[in-house]
Amino acid sequence: MFIEFIQSLYDQSRPLPENPDDYTSILEDIEYFHLSATVYSLLKQQGRIEQTPIYFQNQLQKEYQTILYNNLYIKNQLKLVLDTFEANGISAIPLKGILFAETYFGHFSARRTTDIDILIRKEDMEKAKMCIQKLEYNVEGDSPSYHFHRTFSKMMPHSPVPLTIELHRDILRENSSSFEIEQFWKCSIPLEGYKHIKQLSEVHTFYMICLHGWKHGMDSLKYFIDIIQAIHVLNYKIDYNTLFKMAKNDHTLKRLTSTLTVVYNQFPHLNQINSFPFNKKSKIWWDYQEIRYGDRQSVKGFKNLIRVHLSEYDQFKHSMIFFKRWLFPNKLEITNLYPPSIKHKKYSIFRGYIKFYRKKFHTLFRALSYSKVKSQQKY
Structure with a gap:
């Protein structure tokens, strides 16, 4: 039922469920995958929120408000970090999170954010680390040499969960591909109001969120929605032939095609927006019941x-x-x-x-x- 509901959000030729009782299980799935803010925002944007039961609307709105306040705090913290890097001449690129929500979902509160991910050049990592620590974030342990990020955290107001900052020098583990992070830097564009802070190009943003979903085994509908939303926003700007040539050179082609095959298989309307040139339905491994109800350590x-x-x-x-x-x-x-x-x-x-x-x-x-x-x- 939940896959069908998400399909109806993005393919408006499909009606929303008519049976009010269906929304009880849909709401449980929304909360399980932490998608309240996104579903509420999409329904509001489409003018279809009133087509859902009152209890469903009220619960979504309640959770949306909580996410709004948390994201506002994270947005302010992100600006503080970026301003600090800018003042210290540190090049940086925000990844996912608040900037992704603003650019692809239309508002910083339309997508739940729990941390801050920032790409840093390898040679700037120690300098960036000192800047983060001066902002009262604590280093979270050591990392193996092949890990591509350092983690910092501090408690958030009115939240039992700390805010985490991850400083990345790459987006893939060493020796897991032939990927060169320099391509991301070369194609990035300056973020408005900054000299040293950049924003990923549209193609590299899409590339990144696909690889990110693969890394997590597409074990949440949030990875699907990130990719679907990007396809809807970017449309024909994503040239799959060019993207796959890039991935083939990086030795990430199987990861990319596997991820997109799963997404297109579950949401076939995407072919009407940007046709996917692969057809491997016989090899689909993804199963909703497993990621929703299965034991991930099973x-x-x-x-x-x-x-x-x-x-x-x-x-x-x-x-x-x-x-x-x-x-x-x-x-x-x-x-x-x-x-x-x-x-x-x-x-x-x-x-x-x-x-x-x-x-x-x-x-x-x-x-x-x-x-x-x-x-x-x-x-």
Whole structure:
């Protein structure tokens, strides 16, 4: 029902559900995926909010107001950070978040935002880090060398959840592609009112949100809506042939085509806006029931992880690098996953590895058992 509801939001030839009882489950799904602000904004923009039940309207509006205040705080914090970078001559590009909502959804409150992501040149990272710390954000631990961002946080007023800032030097892990972040910088344009602060080009924005959705296994409808909204706004400005040539050169083509195939399969009206040149419906792996009701740490989640990283890296060596990192994490990653205890500090790393491999092999055993049962059921 929820997929059909989202289809009706973006394809207005489809009517909204007429049965008031349907909106109870739709509202549950909206809240599960944190889409209240987006759904409320789209219905208001289309003048169709009155076609929904009163209780549905009231709940959406209530949650929209909460998101409005949170996003306003984040918007002000983003401006403070960007102004600080500008004053210190640090080049930066805001990613997703508030700027994406304003540009592609029409208002900063039309899309729930929980953090601030900013692209920084590698050579400016330490300088940017000091600027962030002066704004009273705390560094959140260390990161492995192949990670492409540093994380900072501080508490938000009237919120139990802290505001997180991630400073990115890249958007993909090292040795997972041939992607060069410099292309994003070269094609970026100055953000209004700034000299050093840039905005991604339209093509690179679209490229980024597709790769971002893939990285998360398209495990939320919010990734679909980001891509759908961009397609509606950009329309023919996205030349898929040019985009796929870029992705082929970056060795991200399988990731890109897989993601867009899933989106177009669920929302076929997009072909009327910008026709998708691939047709791989027989290989669709995405399932709504799994992402909505399945356990993301389950056997299915484990099998999806294997599928993604065996079949959706363009080069076999990139798959092997992933599996090496996944099977043999370094001490820093183990420490972050299983912090040392005071009682067993001397053997904490060893204990961490034991916990890590016990969990991995338990899931693997369940996956193998599940596959065996399924194969027996076929016969």
